[in-house]
Amino acid sequence: MRDLSLALLELASNSVDAGAKSLKIEIWLDEGRVTVSDDGAGMTDEQLSRALAGGYGTKGGNGVGLSLTKLEAEKSGGELKVTSKASEGTFIALKMNAPTGDIAQTVATLTSSSAKVELCLHRAGETGKFSFEPDALPKEIKAAREQINNFLRQNKE
Amino acid sequence: MKKSIEDINAIRQAMQSTIILRDNVDPEKEVHIIVYMGTCGISAGAREVFNALVDEIEQKELHGVRVTRTGCAGDCEDEPIVEVHVPGKDPEVFKHMDVNAAVKLIEQLAKLAK
Secondary structure, eight states, X not given: OOSHHHHHHHHHHHHHHTTOSEEEEEEETTTTEEEEEEOSOOOOHHHHHHHHHSOOOSSSSOSOHHHHHHHHHHHTTOEEEEEEETTTEEEEEEXXXXXXXXXXXXHHHHTTXXXXXXXXXXXXXXXXXXXXXXXXXXXXXXXXXXXXXXXXXXXXX | OOOOHHHHHHHHHHHHHHHHHHHTSOXXXXXXXXXXXXXHHHHHTHXXXXXXXXXXXXXXXXXXXXXXXXXXOSOGGGOSOEEEEOTTSOOEEEOSOOHHHHHHHHHHHHHHHO
């Protein structure tokens, strides 16, 4: 993945596909760090180690997402840590030395899913909190994007 | 300038009012656009395609169109892939989508709506 926002989309998509109803995303913009916690299906220890090893697809794909993201993170000098409990949910912490990318595009995209998305943006001692209802329509997806971008712009001034 | 709680609440209220609009759309008449967004799709630019679709739908003020994402379609070499479901018609699949193609797709849908 080229940047942090794309890696986040990768990780949070997994949460949604695991049936999460609630998705909490926290991003430390100055540190290239992001955490995702969900209340999805979770994984057993065995499932998790297979997912991190790669080639463990459960959704018709090739099951490369998590392992590739881990590889990218480590290659950049960062890391990817996952803790998960079957039928309870998953928590992921990613640190990647890469450009931030377009966080607003990523989060807006996630609002089209069946999970409620809660976003916390940390930057230079300031925190922005956002909450988006599930199953957003185009209008709401666009509004979500503008809301996040407004915060990012104002924060820069 | 920092965003106050009041500002954020105002935005939230504005967004909530749009949720009521959605309830009025008959799901049987809804056009559904699915963007494949597995690892392959994301790397190929599916997120940008997704948001271009959303922007164009807003620009054209189309109602009753839903855009959602899904995982890998198994045809990674054809990503980004977009599937369009128009009620009463067979689903159509578009391969190798980009932002320009997304804009054209919505233009076609807008014509169909007229």
